[in-house]
Amino acid sequence: MVEIRLLGAVEAVVDGVVRGLGHARQRCVLAGLAVDVNRPVGYDQLVHRVWGDAPPPRPRAALYGYLYRLRRLLAGARGVALVRGPGYYQLTAPPDVVDLHRFELVVESARRTGDDARRVELYDDALALWRGTAFTGLDTPWLDDVRAVLEQRRHLAERHRTEAALRLGRCDEVVADLVARTRAHPFDEHLAAQLMLALHGMGRTAEAFTVHRAMCGLLAEELGTGPGEALRAAHDRLLRTPVGG
Secondary structure (H helix, E strand, O other), X not given: OEEEEOOOEOEEEEOOEEEOOOOHHHHHHHHHHHOOOOOXXXXXXXXXXXXXXXXXXXXXXXXXHHHHHHHHHOOXXXXXXXXXXXXXXXXXXXXXXXXXXXXXXXXXXXXXXXXXXXXXXXXXXXXXXXXXXXXXXXXXHHHHHHHHHHHXXXXXXXXXXXXXXHXXXXXXXXXXXXXXXXXXXXXXXXXXXXXXXXXXXOOOHHHHHHHHHHHXXXXXXXXXXXXXXXXXXXXXXXHHOOOOO
């Protein structure tokens, strides 16, 4: 059994053993191919993904060396291969071997289910795949761009997981996490709205109104805007529904 992990430090795990992937550039090569598992990555594309605009004098030779060592490290991993074709390289593997793609598959399953309890379980499974910041310790322009997109997808999965938990009335379960996330993302109105609803559902409506006032003040002071749809809807719900509703 093999896992290629990108949602944290870039790692390869074969039969439960983490294989050392060596130099940072070598890990960049694996990441550059694993993000597009089962799709060809052109030679120039891969060079850009690994070195950006500052490739070494002989990038082709460097890539050969990295790929040779990666093939040796992945030896014995059934169903996984590093392939070189005319003008491209490719990692072939079942998509769920790569944690990034497994995350996306599980999130899609969560979106499709009509059962909120099951949706929460699936989102928990997907979010548990994250071990930190994607591609931890690696820094190229391409990886930075991919990392930003992945963080947005993670954030969206967290939001949808919280929405499902709130519909189930599991307000006390999400409050602490929402407090931490609103501190990390102070301008995110969706998070503030969810925190308001969770507090209200626990009978802490006065605190919920305090969150609303603070968010409106921050938006006016820092951005010169008023509350958006999510914040207005949460405020209206606080006014319309009984405590705990």
